Amino acid sequence: MRDMFQPAGLVAYWRPVDGVRHGLSHTEPPYPGQERETLCGTTVTIMMPTELDWLSPTCATCWDEARARRDAVEREADAQ
Ligand SMILES: [Zn+2]
Secondary structure (H helix, E strand, O other), X not given: OHHHHOOOOOOEEEEEEOOEXXXXXXXXXXXXXXXXXXXXXXXXXXXXXXXXXXXXXXXXXXXXXXXXXXXXXXXXXXXX
């Protein structure tokens, strides 16, 4: 289930924050206590997710942004 959020080229890390699963830039793995900007432009503090937290709904804005980034990566790969 979680695999669908991580296509071949990793474009985002997903972390549940306050009941919503947000996307984070793939450049650095998130760790609990860290302040990060989400793909939808919110600054959040990363928490240690529980099994229940992973069932949180995905942030639609982050999802669209992650999809756009993945498509861009794939377009780049096609062009080579
Ligand atoms: Zn978001």
